[in-house]
Amino acid sequence: LVVKKQDPAIERDLHLALEDLFYGCTKKMKISRRVMNEDGHTSSIKDKILSIDVKPGWKQGTRIKFEKEGDQGPNCIPADIVFVVQEKPHPWFSRQQDDLIYTSHIDLEKALTGFSVEIQTLDGRFINVPVNDIVHPKYTKIVPGEGMPMSRDPSQKGNLIIQFEIHFPEKLSADRKRLVRQALAH
Amino acid sequence: LVVKKQDPAIERDLHLALEDLFYGCTKKMKISRRVMNEDGHTSSIKDKILSIDVKPGWKQGTRIKFEKEGDQGPNCIPADIVFVVQEKPHPWFSRQQDDLIYTSHIDLEKALTGFSVEIQTLDGRFINVPVNDIVHPKYTKIVPGEGMPMSRDPSQKGNLIIQFEIHFPEKLSADRKRLVRQALAH
Numbered sequence: 001l002v003v004k005k006q007d008p009a010i011e012r013d014l015h016l017a018l019e020d021l022f023y024g025c026t027k028k029m030k031i032s033r034r035v036m037n038e039d040g041h042t043s044s045i046k047d048k049i050l051s052i053d054v055k056p057g058w059k060q061g062t063r064i065k066f067e068k069e070g071d072q073g074p075n076c077i078p079a080d081i082v083f084v085v086q087e088k089p090h091p092w093f094s095r096q097q098d099d100l101i102y103t104s105h106i107d108l109e110k111a112l113t114g115f116s117v118e119i120q121t122l123d124g125r126f127i128n129v130p131v132n133d134i135v136h137p138k139y140t141k142i143v144p145g146e147g148m149p150m151s152r153d154p155s156q157k158g159n160l161i162i163q164f165e166i167h168f169p170e171k172l173s174a175d176r177k178r179l180v181r182q183a184l185a186h
Numbered sequence: 187l188v189v190k191k192q193d194p195a196i197e198r199d200l201h202l203a204l205e206d207l208f209y210g211c212t213k214k215m216k217i218s219r220r221v222m223n224e225d226g227h228t229s230s231i232k233d234k235i236l237s238i239d240v241k242p243g244w245k246q247g248t249r250i251k252f253e254k255e256g257d258q259g260p261n262c263i264p265a266d267i268v269f270v271v272q273e274k275p276h277p278w279f280s281r282q283q284d285d286l287i288y289t290s291h292i293d294l295e296k297a298l299t300g301f302s303v304e305i306q307t308l309d310g311r312f313i314n315v316p317v318n319d320i321v322h323p324k325y326t327k328i329v330p331g332e333g334m335p336m337s338r339d340p341s342q343k344g345n346l347i348i349q350f351e352i353h354f355p356e357k358l359s360a361d362r363k364r365l366v367r368q369a370l371a372h
Contacts, residue, residue, distance in 0.1 A: 108370055109370035111354075112354075112366045134354055134357065137352065137354075167322075168322035169370060171320065172298060172369070177299045179369035180299055180365075180370075181295060182362075183358070183369060184293070184355060185295065
């Protein structure tokens, strides 16, 4: 009796852009593995393509397991191969669960008087978000339904959360300070 | 031959106010322990006072060990008793290593036009810190030497770091917005 042992699973990162996780996509991953020849004693290295069907809304850390796709050997069960989703950084969005976070940089003047933000969505549309509230450092503007698709039901989407970095002037003249006092005095 | 074993150390929290850690102090801690009687077979519970000489500048997590002050028994080495410093929250300071952090709440008007902050130190003095720079949300004002004493040399002290929470107005009239634009326009 030969007791066959299975090695621990082999993990590999699967780097995906937010757009891939938004739309879903198919990723083909090439692996090189030791395969037993027909004689049952010798082996050789062969390439194999594994196809991963990325669903819309998958998150960082999602694991996709291919059973027994590791090296074959006479006395072992091949290891499982597991791909682990890693989100690639996006130039202007970050992700929190099903929500997308966008940071808008604005001058203090706009923060106090109103403005609008134009944002390009992951599916390439430009949306214009008017902000008429006074924007303080912890203010966020929430745009419902413009976040990531939810993996259980990709027709449903999370929110787009706009946060603001307010740029203050470095200096103000005495005249301008007087106007500030008039504008903001209680 | 009897091999005497020692139980793992007994840990107890020693809660200290920032003032205690600033000045140093002596803390007396009562422990109840099983002590062998003179016959060498029977034992009884007795109270004991352990005295801890808190040095200025000790930090959260500092460990003070009293060797073999745990329960006595015929076939064991009494466990060590270890006190672990835990900082009590202070009403207006928090601590980062040797620095003290103070959060000043100010109106946007003051942030843009100047003001001064009055702070009561841990040794009860009132210090007045003028701020003439424009205060943006990430601005900090550093007052050297008004932090915690350094435990290696308590005559040396860390910094007091003042951070600011800027309160924005909730609404502004059209007139006031016009003044804001005049004051802050490029």
